[in-house]
Each structure stands twice: as C-alpha cells, then as structure tokens.
Amino acid sequence: MKATVSRYRMLAFDDKVAVAVSGGKDSVAMLHVLARLERKQPNAKLVAVTVDEGIAGYRDEALAIAAENAEKLGVPHSVVSFKELFGVTLDEIVARRKKIASAGVTSCAVCGVLRRRALNLAARKLGADKLVTAHTLDDEVQTVLLNIFHGDVWRLAKEKPFTDFVHEKFVRRIKPFCEVPERESALYALVRGVRFQSCRCPYASEALRNDVRGMLNRLEEKHAGIKFTIFSSIERIRPALELTAKEEGLGECRDCGEPSTMRVCRTCQLLKEFGKVQ
Numbered sequence: 098m099k100a101t102v103s104r105y106r107m108l109a110f111d112d113k114v115a116v117a118v119s120g121g122k123d124s125v126a127m128l129h130v131l132a133r134l135e136r137k138q139p140n141a142k143l144v145a146v147t148v149d150e151g152i153a154g155y156r157d158e159a160l161a162i163a164a165e166n167a168e169k170l171g172v173p174h175s176v177v178s179f180k181e182l183f184g185v186t187l188d189e190i191v192a193r194r195k196k197i198a199s200a201g202v203t204s205c206a207v208c209g210v211l212r213r214r215a216l217n218l219a220a221r222k223l224g225a226d227k228l229v230t231a232h233t234l235d236d237e238v239q240t241v242l243l244n245i246f247h248g249d250v251w252r253l254a255k256e257k258p259f260t261d262f263v264h265e266k267f268v269r270r271i272k273p274f275c276e277v278p279e280r281e282s283a284l285y286a287l288v289r290g291v292r293f294q295s296c297r298c299p300y301a302s303e304a305l306r307n308d309v310r311g312m313l314n315r316l317e318e319k320h321a322g323i324k325f326t327i328f329s330s331i332e333r334i335r336p337a338l339e340l341t342a343k344e345e346g347l348g349e350c351r352d353c354g355e356p357s358t359m360r361v362c363r364t365c366q367l368l369k370e371f372g373k374v375q
C-alpha cells in the first residue's frame with residue numbers, strides 16, 4: 098500500500114484525512130493501517146466517517162463495529178445518515194421497489210449515488226483535505242468492467258486512484274488499497290484480530306456487480322494476475338480516456354448547489370423520484 102500512496106502522491110504530511118468506515122473488513126483494515134501511519138505523522142489528522150443508509154438489521158451492527166474500532170484507535174468518529182441528510186432511509190426507498198425497478202435502477206445504484214454525496218458532505222463539513230475509501234483491487238477492476246458494460250466512458254476516465262481537483266466543493270478522494278487484493282485486506286484484518294462485519298447487505302444480491310465479481314474471481318483462479326493486468330491497462334490508457342472526457346463541464350446543481358455535470362444532479366433526480374426532495 099505504501100508504494101501506491103507514494104506513486105500517486107496521495108497523502109501530504111499535514112493532511113486532515115477522513116476515512117469512510119462502513120464496518121466491513123476492507124474499511125476497518127484501512128482505518129487500522131492509517132491510524133498506524135498517522136502516529137508517525139504528528140501534523141496529520143485522521144477522522145472516521147460512517148454513513149447510515151437506514152438498512153434495518155444490517156447497518157446497526159456495522160455502526161457499532163465502526164465505532165468500536167475508531168474508539169480503540171483513538172480516532173474521532175462521525176456518523177451521517179440518509180434520513181438526516183435526505184429525509185428518507187434506503188429501506189423507505191426500496192419499499193417503492195416497483196417504481197425503482199420500472200425506472201431501471203437497482204437499490205445499489207440509488208444507494209451508491211446517495212452514499213457518495215453523504216460522504217462528500219461529511220468530509221467537507223469536517224474540513225478534510227482527502228477522503229479515503231477502502232476500495233480494493235477487486236472493487237476497482239469490477240468498477241472498470243461495470244463502467245464499460247454501462248458505456249460510461251466519463252466515469253471510466255475519472256474514477257481513478259486519486260481524483261483530480263475539479264471543484265472546491267468536492268473533497269479529493271484517494272484509494273490507497275486500489276492495488277491490494279481483497280483477500281489481503283481480509284487477511285490483514287484477521288491476523289490483527291480486528292472485528293469487522295461479515296454479514297452481507299440484504300440488497301447486495303441485486304447488483305450486477307455480483308455477477309462481475311464472480312466472473313473475475315473465476316478468471317483469476319484460472320489466470321492468476323488477470324485483475325492486476327486489467328487495473329494496469331486502464332491506468333496506462335487513462336490519459337487517452339481523459340481527453341475524451343474533458344468535454345463534460347462541471348457546474349452546480351440548480352436545486353442543491355452541489356457540483357454536477359448536469360443541470361439537476363443525480364442525487365436530486367433520485368430523491369425527486371423515490372424520496373423526499375432535499
């Protein structure tokens with residue numbers, strides 16, 4: 098991980114870093130690694146942020162685990178919820194499942210958009226210079242294929258290990274585990290005896306990502322190293338991809354004022370359709 102952090106120049110010695118901790122193995126392992134690094138950097142500050150999407154029977158345990166790990170490490174921890182930010186929980190949105198299905202989106206797609214917004218708002222409020230997410234090599238390669246399957250060249254170009262400065266309201270995101278296989282982050286958590294949540298989100302099986310994950314795992318078993326090859330290939334062709342993605346100007350959403358490439362951002366569109374308007 099250290100090589101990835103220095104290659105992409107992800108961290109500065111005096112950064113205030115917000116780390117997104119869901120309570121799962123990857124994010125908890127990330128919190129432990131960063132807390133160790135922070136101790137060697139007296140001018141750096143680390144804070145943990147957990148998003149409570151409002152998923153009954155699942156998120157409560159994760160919140161407790163995230164809080165327990167943060168407390169053990171002496172890292173300040175804040176929780177932001179969909180209910181408080183958007184006036185609606187994910188369970189309430191999913192209850193309108195028929196409407197979601199007819200609009201051709203999955204629970205995970207809605208959740209992902211709202212969670213990204215929630216994390217950015219929380220990191221900005223905390224005055225963070227960087228927002229760390231614990232996406233592993235597996236997550237990154239899945240996202241590459243999903244962006245290709247969705248024909249989303251803009252995201253393919255822009256979703257990189259260290260996002261560019263594009264707007265003052267966007268906290269730059271870094272993914273220090275982007276070259277670390279998921280198995281290794283799990284091993285780290287197990288070896289260090291870290292408690293993490295192992296049960297799956299009840300909505301997880303709906304996502305196309307699951308099929309992509311299964312396909313990549315089968316390929317990796319037969320052709321070791323294929324995930325890393327896909328990751329490296331995209332990194333190499335990214336400069337060319339970015340030339341095509343430059344066209345989309347970033348402005349501010351007409352309704353909420355957050356950065357968006359559209360007149361009305363995706364968060365406001367989804368909330369208008371499935372939830373309470375902000």
Ligand code: SF4
Nearest residue numbers: 204205208298300301
């Ligand atoms: Fe949200 Fe889907 Fe993850 Fe559940 S599995 S927390 S619905 S993105």
